[in-house]
Amino acid sequence: MKTLLTVFLSVLLTAGYAQTSLNGAWIFQPPAPSDTAVVLLIEDNYFSVTHYTDKSFIGTFGGTAIAQNGKMTGTYEFSSIDPGMIGQPSDVTYELNGDNLTVTLPDNTVLRWKRAPVRPTTSVEPGGLQAG
Numbered sequence: 106m107k108t109l110l111t112v113f114l115s116v117l118l119t120a121g122y123a124q125t126s127l128n129g130a131w132i133f134q135p136p137a138p139s140d141t142a143v144v145l146l147i148e149d150n151y152f153s154v155t156h157y158t159d160k161s162f163i164g165t166f167g168g169t170a171i172a173q174n175g176k177m178t179g180t181y182e183f184s185s186i187d188p189g190m191i192g193q194p195s196d197v198t199y200e201l202n203g204d205n206l207t208v209t210l211p212d213n214t215v216l217r218w219k220r221a222p223v224r225p226t227t228s229v230e231p232g233g234l235q236a237g
Contacts, residue, residue, distance in 0.1 A: 127172055127199075130221035131206055145218060152179070156186070166190055175199060 131145040140158045146167075153167030164186035170179025177197050181190040200207045204220035 127201060127206065129223075131218040132221050133216055133218045144221070172199065 127147050133143040135141055141156055144155050146153045150169055152170055155165040156163035166184035166186055168180050168182035170177050175198055181193050184190040198209045206218040208216045
């Protein structure tokens with residue numbers, strides 16, 4: 106549970122784009138023997154974090170956050186994992202180095218995220234998607 110809570114606190118990440126930006130998808134893989142994976146999505150001062158295994162969805166949470174000068178502050182707006190998080194603020198520090206994001210939580214726990222690879226988009230011709 107402490108590991109899961111630690112990952113919850115890592116959520117407050119957001120800001121710009123490109124290699125100097127936090128915008129995009131980030132992946133955190135807790136150490137073995139955990140089979141849980143965590144994906145962080147950041148876009149335009151909003152974030153969401155989703156926990157899952159190969160076989161099941163565990164939960165998600167997110168909210169707003171502002172990143173500036175290596176510090177992120179924000180507020181949880183939703184959580185399917187712990188509704189008590191909603192409305193709570195959190196502060197973390199971060200260091201962005203290319204496709205690597207290191208987050209230090211208030212209890213000095215360090216989490217290392219990797220930027221998710223970008224997949225090419227596929228265009229869909231008008232009428233190409235059909236409800237069935």
